[in-house]
Amino acid sequence: MIELPGDLLYTEEHEWLRREDDGSVTIGITDHAQAALGDLVYVELPEVGQELDSGGDMAVVESVKAASDVYSPIAGVVEEVNESLADDPEIINGDPYGSGWIVRLRPSEKINEDELLSPIAYQELLDEEDA
Amino acid sequence: MGLKTPLFASHVAAGAKIVDFGGWDMPLHYGSQKEEHHAVRNTAGVFDVSHMTIVDLNGDRVREFLRYLLANDVARLQTPGKALYSAMLNDNGGVIDDLIVYFMHECWFRLIVNAATRDKDLAWMQKQAHDFSVTVTEVAGTAMLAVQGPKARELASGCVDAKWREAALALPPFTGMQAGQLFIARTGYTGEDGWEIVMPAAAAASTWDQLLAAGVAPCGLGARDTLRLEAAMNLYGTDMDETVSPLEAGMGWTIAWEPREREFIGRASLERKRSDPTLQRFVGLLLEDKGVLRNHQRVVVAGQGEGEITSGGYSPTMERSIALARLPAGQSESAAVDVRGKLLQVRIVPTPFVRNGKIRIKT
Known part of the structure; x- marks a missing residue:
């Protein structure tokens, strides 16, 4: 079964966001996304300090099969990237919501939750895609 | 929904992720494409390749016909069961398809061609065969499994009737034999040792189950692609097509230039390209x-x-x-x-x- 934590926000492009206590936001790809991609072999990460637009390119995840863009769901500045993915991209396959996080951003504007999906709304999206 | 091989239900039961491949519903992987890849390199894996097209050519002049149809020369096939890899070219020397041809007996050769090129291959062969009174018959009602890896033949030998087992294990590379209802050939598309086995569709599921029980890993199209890439084996439609000659696709070794008097389709064009320094x-x-x-x-x-x-x-x-x-x-x-x-x-x-x-x- 696809895992779907209830304390995260999601996007239609199968990313997840976690709002950290210090106001930063951690972003990764969902369990559904990693399963669809298959074994990951390379992750291209942004630079720390890089400014990202909402909906702009943030990272590229490459599986044995194909390359897939990861878009930033919000505007912000990169505070930290998950360096361990450079040597071991399969961490994302094993733990997409935990040690497989990709980027931590400092949002440059207030997050508009209406543009993001709740766990229930994301589950509905997955159900529609299955149907 | 696409076409299904006789093993579709077996794939689903083994947990396959199914994808469309040239109109066929085929397994991409059964969990991890990388693990399937390693299984073939280290022990043994099995691929369902039943979507591939098997064509029998029959007639008194079938050898003469194939010497005209193919860029490689079936004159090299003198022992029944012996196989040859070849390109089938158009008049411009472009690759219509790549295939394996088996010499069965003097009036019967068997070709295995790609699934996605089935219609145009059959039409082309039928058109060319007319002048040679050769019949072109697609073999239906069969399944084909590729069992590949250093342990493949050993683990798959249990599927072969005891009467034929020793002979099957003694097959030299690029040779096939009929073993009861199985046609077994020591060929493949992975760069490893192994067999490709053609069988009646009704025997497919039980053979598949027997292979899995013997410890052979089910492998999908994903692993098949990474294995063939490492082995530098061409994929039709990707590495070559009708606009590309074998000389520009690393297939020069499959062109039989000798004897010089042998006319085959595409030869004149290839001769010109061969001396082109800008190729x-x-x-x-x-x-x-x-x-x-x-x-x-x-x-x-x-x-x-x-x-x-x-x-x-x-x-x-x-x-x-x-x-x-x-x-x-x-x-x-x-x-x-x-x-x-x-x-x-x-x-x-x-x-x-x-x-x-x-x-x-x-x-």
């Missing part, structure tokens, strides 16, 4: 940096021009990215590949990358 070369690439090379990426060779990756991907055996590419004529040991706007360094290397479990390129 593109087909090479292997090894990515020096991190990242993954992909099909259609642009390759820049300093001072020589630009080429294109025809097949690129990740090599699970080498844990590096590798590719096959068509480049401008010339000599060079390195090049750069445009990956999303960044130029990454690649080394031009001899192929295959991997054969019989061993990495052949110095990384």
Whole structure:
């Protein structure tokens, strides 16, 4: 079964966001996304300090099969990237919501939750895609 | 819903992720494409290749016909069961398909061609066969399994009737035999030892189950692609097609130039290309940096021009990215590949990358 934590926000492009206590936001790809991609072999990460637009390119995840863009769901500045993915991209396959996080951003504007999906709304999206 | 092989239910039961492949519902993987890849390199894996097209050619003049139809020369096939890899060319020397031809007996040869090219292959063969009074018959009601890996023959031998087992295990490479209801050939598309087995559709599921019970890993199209890429075996429609000659696709070795008096379709065009110093070369690439090379990426060779990756991907055996590419004529040991706007360094290397479990390129 696809895992779907209830304390995260999601996007239609199968990313997840976690709002950290210090106001930063951690972003990764969902369990559904990693399963669809298959074994990951390379992750291209942004630079720390890089400014990202909402909906702009943030990272590229490459599986044995194909390359897939990861878009930033919000505007912000990169505070930290998950360096361990450079040597071991399969961490994302094993733990997409935990040690497989990709980027931590400092949002440059207030997050508009209406543009993001709740766990229930994301589950509905997955159900529609299955149907 | 697409076409289904006799093993569709077996794939679903084994947990396959099913994808469309040339109109067929085929397994992409059964959980991990990389683990399936390693199973074939280290022990044994089985692929359902029942979607491939089997064609029997019959007639008194069938050998003469095939010497005209194919760029390789079936005169090389003198022992029943012996097989040959060949391109089938159009008049311009472009590749209509690549195939394996088996010599069964003097009035009967068997061809195994690609699934996606079935219709045009049959039409082309029928058109050419007319003058030779050769009949072209697609073999229906069969399934085909490719069991590949260093332990493949040993583990698969339990599927062969005891009466035939010793003979089957003694088959030399690129040779096939009928063993009861199975046609067993020591061929494959992975760079490993193994068998390809044609059987009646009704026997497919039980043979599949028997192989899995013997410890052979079910493997999907994903692993099939990374294995064949490491072995530098061409994929039709990707590495070559009707606009490309075998000389520009690393298939020069499959053209039988001798005897010179043998006329085969495409020969005149190939003879001209053969002496063309500007003909593109087909090479292997090894990515020096991190990242993954992909099909259609642009390759820049300093001072020589630009080429294109025809097949690129990740090599699970080498844990590096590798590719096959068509480049401008010339000599060079390195090049750069445009990956999303960044130029990454690649080394031009001899192929295959991997054969019989061993990495052949110095990384």
